[in-house]
Amino acid sequence: MHLDGAGLYLQVTGRGRSWIYRFKSPVSGKTREMGLGPTHTYGLARARELASEARGLVKAGYDPIDRRDEDREVTRLEALRDVIFETAAEKYIEAHRNSWRTPKHETQMRSMLKNYAFPDIGQLPVSSIEDEQVRQILEPIWHIKLETARRVRGHIEAVLARETHLKHRKGDNPARLESIKTALGPQASTVRHMPALPYAEIGKFMVDLKAKDGIAAKMLAFTILTAARTNEVIGARWDEFNFSDEVWVIPAARMKANRGHRVPLSPAALVIVKAASEYSNSDFVFPSTRAGKHLSNMAMLTLLKRMGRNDVTVHGFRSSFRDWAAEQTSYAREIAESALAHVISDATERAYLRSDLFDKRRRLMNDWAKYCNTVAKKGGKTVVAIRG
Numbered sequence: 001m002h003l004d005g006a007g008l009y010l011q012v013t014g015r016g017r018s019w020i021y022r023f024k025s026p027v028s029g030k031t032r033e034m035g036l037g038p039t040h041t042y043g044l045a046r047a048r049e050l051a052s053e054a055r056g057l058v059k060a061g062y063d064p065i066d067r068r069d070e071d072r073e074v075t076r077l078e079a080l081r082d083v084i085f086e087t088a089a090e091k092y093i094e095a096h097r098n099s100w101r102t103p104k105h106e107t108q109m110r111s112m113l114k115n116y117a118f119p120d121i122g123q124l125p126v127s128s129i130e131d132e133q134v135r136q137i138l139e140p141i142w143h144i145k146l147e148t149a150r151r152v153r154g155h156i157e158a159v160l161a162r163e164t165h166l167k168h169r170k171g172d173n174p175a176r177l178e179s180i181k182t183a184l185g186p187q188a189s190t191v192r193h194m195p196a197l198p199y200a201e202i203g204k205f206m207v208d209l210k211a212k213d214g215i216a217a218k219m220l221a222f223t224i225l226t227a228a229r230t231n232e233v234i235g236a237r238w239d240e241f242n243f244s245d246e247v248w249v250i251p252a253a254r255m256k257a258n259r260g261h262r263v264p265l266s267p268a269a270l271v272i273v274k275a276a277s278e279y280s281n282s283d284f285v286f287p288s289t290r291a292g293k294h295l296s297n298m299a300m301l302t303l304l305k306r307m308g309r310n311d312v313t314v315h316g317f318r319s320s321f322r323d324w325a326a327e328q329t330s331y332a333r334e335i336a337e338s339a340l341a342h343v344i345s346d347a348t349e350r351a352y353l354r355s356d357l358f359d360k361r362r363r364l365m366n367d368w369a370k371y372c373n374t375v376a377k378k379g380g381k382t383v384v385a386i387r388g
Contacts, residue, residue, distance in 0.1 A: 008036075008051040011028070016040075019047040021054050027063040030078040034065050078100030083168050085129060085159065086122040089113050090371070092159045101264050116141070116152045126163040131174040135183050142184045153180055164198060197309075199324035203375035218272050219286045223314060225269040225299065225369050227339055229256065230314050234294050236285040238277075246270060261341045264362035267367035269364040321368060329367065335360050 001020070002010040008018040019036035036042065036050045054064040058125040093106055100106055113122075120137050121129050134156060141149040157175035164173065172179070197205055202224070209221055223233045232250055241248050248263040255261050265273070276285050284294040300314045318340055339361045 004048070006051065006055065008047060017048070019050045021064070023054065023058050023064070024057055025063045025065075026061045027066065032063070032065055034068075035154075036092075063241070066315050083126050083163065084123050085126055086118055088126050088163050088168070089117075089155075089159045092162050095162070105288055108151075112152050113159075114156055116148075117156055121156075126160060127169040129160065129169075129174060131179055131183070134174045135180065138180060142180075143187060146187050153177065169177075195312050196319035196323075197312045199320045199328070199371075202320055202372050206372050207375060212303065212307070214303075215276075215286055215295060216303040217296060219274060220300045220303055220314065222269055222286075224317045224321075225266055225272070225372060226365070227264050227318050227368070229264065229318070229341075230297050230300065231342065232261075232297070234284075234286060235296055236294075237283060239283075239365045240286075241265075241273060243270070243274070248273075255341060257341065257343045262356060262358055264358060264365050266366045268369040268373065269365075324368065324371060325364065328371070329364070331360070331364050335364055339364055 002012065004010060007022050009022060011020045017039040019039065020041060021034045021036055023032060023034065024030070025032050034054060036047055036054075039047075049321070057064040057067055059266070088245075089110075093109060097106060104269050117137055121133055124133070137156070138149055138153055141152070146207050153175050157173055157177075160169065160175060163169050164171075206221065206224070209217055209224075219233060222228075223230065226233070226248070228250075232254060235254055236248070236250075240250060246265045248265055250261045250263065252258050252260045273285060281287070282292065282294075286295045287293070288295050304312060304314070322336055323339060325331055325339075326333070335357050338357050
């Protein structure tokens with residue numbers, strides 16, 4: 001350390017030479033050393049000027065190191081104010097891209113923000129976006145396009161939450177649900193139940209369905225017997241089936257809850273799958289006429305319309321199964337819910353229930369298949385359909 005005078009030193013180390021200002025902090029009372037920069041950047045004259053500025057702060061009662069850190073933070077925050085919402089949204093999408101199951105989620109988010117948010121706040125710094133601006137975006141659609149409004153609000157909230165975490169903005173999130181509901185009022189409930197066939201009519205329906213030819217009819221029967229979702233069935237591949245164990249293992253990537261699901265196959269479901277092997281020269285159990293493709297998700301719905309059943313949907317057969325299990329059997333609720341691959345909402349119950357209840361579900365699905373093969377008649381009588 002070579003003293004130049006008045007607290008200014010030339011520091012020489014094995015790594016180079018630099019200017020140091022040594023002073024007693026008027027704030028803490030401790031001796032501190034403030035780096036002023038290397039000699040190849042600042043000559044002696046400039047180093048003396050910097051030391052003089054620091055001495056002035058000390059005389060005024062300020063710690064020059066603390067003041068420099070504060071100035072740097074102000075400069076950083078000023079720069080962050082230039083982060084506009086559109087850029088922040090793109091950064092959010094990039095950061096969360098791997099958490100989405102399909103590219104469709106990214107496309108939908110970008111489209112909704114482009115159509116509803118960007119025209120109003122896309123070019124605004126995220127630090128300047130307030131409650132009123134978000135309300136102006138949502139007010140025209142809040143009570144008209146209910147689901148769209150919910151998603152747009154959620155997307156805006158997520159983007160701004162990330163920017164707050166990155167310290168690009170401060171304060172409450174202007175898109176938080178509580179604030180929007182207070183300003184715009186609660187939305188009408190949009191809980192919509194899929195049109196479902198009453199379970200008492202399932203036997204008669206299955207008789208009509210078995211009279212139909214074509215892959216779509218077999219696929220719909222298989223869907224009903226397994227109580228599976230449409231996308232799970234249309235994408236079924238041969239390597240997912242273990243015929244010796246009579247089980248269909250759907251990989252996590254194809255499940256809504258992103259976890260694998262074992263489906264016990266009843267004898268009736270096995271008959272359909274094994275028969276499908278006679279016409280399928282594809283990796284898919286229910287192939288399309290286009291090479292390497294499976295049947296469309298509209299194939300079964302189109303079949304229902306041809307059968308004159310515009311009053312039901314494919315997904316509604318899951319409700320038929322669930323109602324039957326609840327009203328006509330003594331199986332526990334969690335067994336039926338597990339058969340539908342529903343995630344148990346209660347975290348404590350989910351933590352303790354580690355099993356997938358497979359053996360009990362097999363008995364349940366066998367009973368469901370038998371019920372689907374039974375035609376109910378008035379007066380309590382039943383007719384068992386013996387058609388194959």
